[in-house]
Amino acid sequence: MHINKIMVIGAGQMGSGIAQVAAQAGLEVVLNDIKDEFVRRGLNTITKNLSRDVEKGRKTEEEKRAILARIQPSTDLADAKDVQLVIEAAVENMEIKCDIFRKLDSIAPAGAILATNTSSLPITEIAAVTKRPELVIGMHFMNPVPVMKLVEVIRGLATSNETYQTIEELSKKMGKVPVEVNDFPGFVSNRILLPMINEAIYCVYEGVATPEAIDEVMKLGMNHPMGPLTLADFIGLDTCLAIMEVLHEGLGDSKYRPCPLLRKYVKAGWLGKKSGRGFYVYE
Numbered sequence: 001m002h003i004n005k006i007m008v009i010g011a012g013q014m015g016s017g018i019a020q021v022a023a024q025a026g027l028e029v030v031l032n033d034i035k036d037e038f039v040r041r042g043l044n045t046i047t048k049n050l051s052r053d054v055e056k057g058r059k060t061e062e063e064k065r066a067i068l069a070r071i072q073p074s075t076d077l078a079d080a081k082d083v084q085l086v087i088e089a090a091v092e093n094m095e096i097k098c099d100i101f102r103k104l105d106s107i108a109p110a111g112a113i114l115a116t117n118t119s120s121l122p123i124t125e126i127a128a129v130t131k132r133p134e135l136v137i138g139m140h141f142m143n144p145v146p147v148m149k150l151v152e153v154i155r156g157l158a159t160s161n162e163t164y165q166t167i168e169e170l171s172k173k174m175g176k177v178p179v180e181v182n183d184f185p186g187f188v189s190n191r192i193l194l195p196m197i198n199e200a201i202y203c204v205y206e207g208v209a210t211p212e213a214i215d216e217v218m219k220l221g222m223n224h225p226m227g228p229l230t231l232a233d234f235i236g237l238d239t240c241l242a243i244m245e246v247l248h249e250g251l252g253d254s255k256y257r258p259c260p261l262l263r264k265y266v267k268a269g270w271l272g273k274k275s276g277r278g279f280y281v282y283e
């Protein structure tokens, strides 16, 4: 299937990044969120990223303008009526995602693919609320989207080969490397990454070392670009907790229990970088 116009739902850090790389690949993009101010904030982030590219000589001012011109702001899901693909990057909440997919199923043209950027929720269950489960797929981008090469492409139980191939090709066109995985809790990326982050939080909880020391060990000893606690703050501690809950409930093994300190921070509103405080304090 040929794709030249898409909708991205959610203009936060993931959605705006996805919209940017799609527009850079020459696609027409409708960037949708529930409030105009959220869409504006997403567009500002994209503009800032593109301006940095211009400053560094990676893009011309003309290219920047052309990319931005391909992104149309939207606060109405009905704008999905003429797209060939929707990539949903709204909050990690099953009820909200299912509600969006039910609505999209009645708005998007027959044959349009409905993808979700969920970091751990079951694709098969999201697909089941639509009448087109063969056209539903997971497209899991990594943060920051403009920089990270990976897209985890997740097949639900009913996802067709044609849908998979279309998304694989499109991911490559967007400058990414697609990797195929099946629909299990946390897929591959978060099944491995989040237990490591959770264990780092246990090290703080049990007084094994300070957050700074833990991050230093993993950066200098394992060559990770960011320590696990800096990364947790960057992902968002609420998101980290939500993913641990999915692993714990979905795989039923106590080794995935979220650290009580993680729960406490989230309850306190210490959500990491976005709220100004997590394992570190941000100005």
Ligand code: CAA
Residues within 6 Å of the ligand: 049, 052, 056, 119, 141, 142, 143, 144, 145, 146, 147, 148, 189, 190, 193, 225, 226, 231, 235, 239
């Ligand atoms: N948007 C766009 N570009 C960005 C960016 C952003 N948010 N953040 C950094 N960059 C760019 C910078 O402009 C810079 O580009 P140039 O050197 O070409 O100018 C480049 O990335 C490197 O940035 P910095 O020099 O500022 O810093 P760095 O070398 O530490 O790299 C990083 C930043 C790429 C984020 C690096 O620290 C890193 O790889 N961190 C780990 C990221 C990671 O693990 N992501 C996965 C998170 S998990 C996830 O997303 C899945 C999930 O479901 C939870």
